[in-house]
Amino acid sequence: MHDYLEQSFSVKFEYRVHFTSGLFDITNTLLNDFLNDRKIEGIQQKILFVLDEGVAKSHPNLVDKINAYFDHFSTVKLAENIVLVPGGEKVKNHSYYNEFIINTINDYGIDRHSYLAAIGGGSVLDTAGLSAAVAHRGVKHIRIPTTVLSQNDSGVGVKNGVNFKSKKNFMGTFAPPAAVFNDDQFLTTLTDRDWRSGMSEAIKVALIKDGDFFNWLETNATDLSARDLPTMNYLIKRCAARHLEHIRSGDPFETGSARPLDFGHWSAHKLEQLTNFEVTHGEAVAMGIALDSVYSGLKGNISEDEVRRIIDLLLRLGFAITHPLMELQDESSPLLLGLNEFREHLGGRLTITLLTAIGKGQEVNEMDWLLLKKASEKLKALDAKVA
Ligand SMILES: NC(=O)c1ccc[n+]([C@@H]2O[C@H](COP(=O)([O-])OP(=O)(O)OC[C@H]3O[C@@H](n4cnc5c(N)ncnc54)[C@H](O)[C@@H]3O)[C@@H](O)[C@H]2O)c1
Ligand SMILES: [Zn+2]
The missing domain is CATH 1.20.1090.10 (Dehydroquinate synthase-like - alpha domain)
Structure with missing residues (x-):
């Protein structure tokens, strides 16, 4: 005898790709407005930032600016530290970094109502995107792409991935972000x-x-x-x-x-x-x-x-x-x-x-x-x- 139970459903995904200049200026409320709109009563939501080292080097005031932004707007609680990872393909080639980010999600208590925000080029976004997708089976992920390629392509889509045995993007998931914030000020420090x-x-x-x-x-x-x-x-x-x-x-x-x-x-x-x-x-x-x-x-x-x-x-x-x-x-x-x-x-x-x-x-x-x-x-x- 053969029998079956039918199962079928669809899930709607919605996210915005924002274009702005100076995302972490106190006068720029875009990010805070986004977080405020999604505030959940009675729950202290948190946000943990993963930052591309190449971006940190070219924007030495960025960490201070992020701290000042979340001191000023206290809609969500900023994790105590901003986590640095190398930029470029290196971060995708070594599984260590994916695990490292998952560890920090655990260490800072980022749950499914909290956010992992990644600031960087396509490589850092791909790695952090995978970490966010698998930790707790998916924490909310905000992408802040900082290169031309990640602002126009890799950072706005639904895929993440890291390399495995030198094979490009062998390991990854389809996981739409909560939102994308393209800030053109990052582009000014890119190499030619x-x-x-x-x-x-x-x-x-x-x-x-x-x-x-x-x-x-x-x-x-x-x-x-x-x-x-x-x-x-x-x-x-x-x-x-x-x-x-x-x-x-x-x-x-x-x-x-x-x-x-x-x-x-x-x-x-x-x-x-x-x-x-x-x-x-x-x-x-x-x-x-x-x-x-x-x-x-x-x-x-x-x-x-x-x-x-x-x-x-x-x-x-x-x-x-x-x-x-x-x-x-x-x-x-x-x-x-x-x-x-x-x-x-x-x-x-x-x-x-x-x-x-x-x-x-x-x-x-x-x-x-x-x-x-x-x-x-x-x-x-x-x-x-x-x-
Ligand atoms: N997920 C997808 O759908 C998708 C699509 C296309 C490409 N990708 C992936 O994207 C990766 C390439 O990304 P990329 O071209 O953004 O480069 P990248 O992430 O490799 O970064 C290149 C270098 O620029 C530095 N950098 C980043 N932003 C900077 C800034 N604002 N100022 C100064 N330096 C900065 C980084 O530290 C790094 O050294 C590839 O691994 C590719 O496979 C993914
Ligand atoms: Zn491509």
């Missing part, structure tokens, strides 16, 4: 490298979803390279909006095999690993975009002129378009292992996004390695021309 790095995710989203945004990027490339903050704020907001739209309209927890937002990422993730993370995520994505765009051109899906525009934009923004490890000798070239790892990560069929126009992505289920070899040779030749 990190300022540039995050723009590749904007080019990516423009290429697969928003042709007008691509035109805008072309028009504003000079201001973006010159570190004009209002222009960067526009890029971040538009890119973040496209990401949020994608998440809510599609498959937020990625139950299918497709990952359209990962255009250019199959090779990027592998390149990061092969270079021992010396090439940053954003830089690797720029090269991955170049490779898959030239490949789309060789397949005849986009025109020569469109390929030229994409490569030109990447170069104008100061990105490298290829790397020696992107050269393919034969079918067992290390970069190509990235295709299989990408398939494994998604589960099921290999699904790669290519372009059919600037502003339009298309999923394919196989990649022709000989054509990929041609694409990487073409990129090398284009690169040599620029040098």
Whole structure:
């Protein structure tokens, strides 16, 4: 005999991505208003901050400002200490840091009504996001992204993850944040490298979803390279909006095999690993975009002129378009292992996004390695021309 009980329910997730300047200025009530709106009568809610060391170094007054903010507004109780963790991929590569944050959640008594707030680049947010998602099966998590990449992409979505056995984001969860606060003052202290790095995710989203945004990027490339903050704020907001739209309209927890937002990422993730993370995520994505765009051109899906525009934009923004490890000798070239790892990560069929126009992505289920070899040779030749 067979029998069953049916179970089905849905859970609604809602969060805001705020844009502000000087989040911890006493005159800025945005964060306190958020906490106040969610105050629970009779319960002393707490907030514990995890801070990226790179941010702490560049903003030496930040810890004092946070202390002063919570002295002034006493809506929630600030944990006695602000916890520092290293920035960059290091924090994702060593499981120690995830456990360390979980330990601090325990030490400071952060319960399910309290908050773990993380301030930092995508790497710190990914690690703290995972810690927050698993401690007590999920404490409320506030993200305060401090890089271009985390403000326009990684910090506004629903995923977290750390690396495992050098495999990117092998361990993580889908866990929407309680809120995201993008503060443009953080961007002023980024190195030129990190300022540039995050723009590749904007080019990516423009290429697969928003042709007008691509035109805008072309028009504003000079201001973006010159570190004009209002222009960067526009890029971040538009890119973040496209990401949020994608998440809510599609498959937020990625139950299918497709990952359209990962255009250019199959090779990027592998390149990061092969270079021992010396090439940053954003830089690797720029090269991955170049490779898959030239490949789309060789397949005849986009025109020569469109390929030229994409490569030109990447170069104008100061990105490298290829790397020696992107050269393919034969079918067992290390970069190509990235295709299989990408398939494994998604589960099921290999699904790669290519372009059919600037502003339009298309999923394919196989990649022709000989054509990929041609694409990487073409990129090398284009690169040599620029040098
Ligand atoms: N979860 C997701 O959906 C998702 C999406 C895209 C990327 N990511 C991940 O994001 C990570 C990359 O993040 P990233 O590009 O933000 O870089 P990052 O977090 O690696 O930080 C780069 C460096 O900048 C420093 N830094 C951060 N903010 C600063 C500031 N305001 N001033 C001065 N220095 C500052 C950091 O200390 C670090 O040294 C990758 O691990 C990538 O896989 C995650
Ligand atoms: Zn990415």
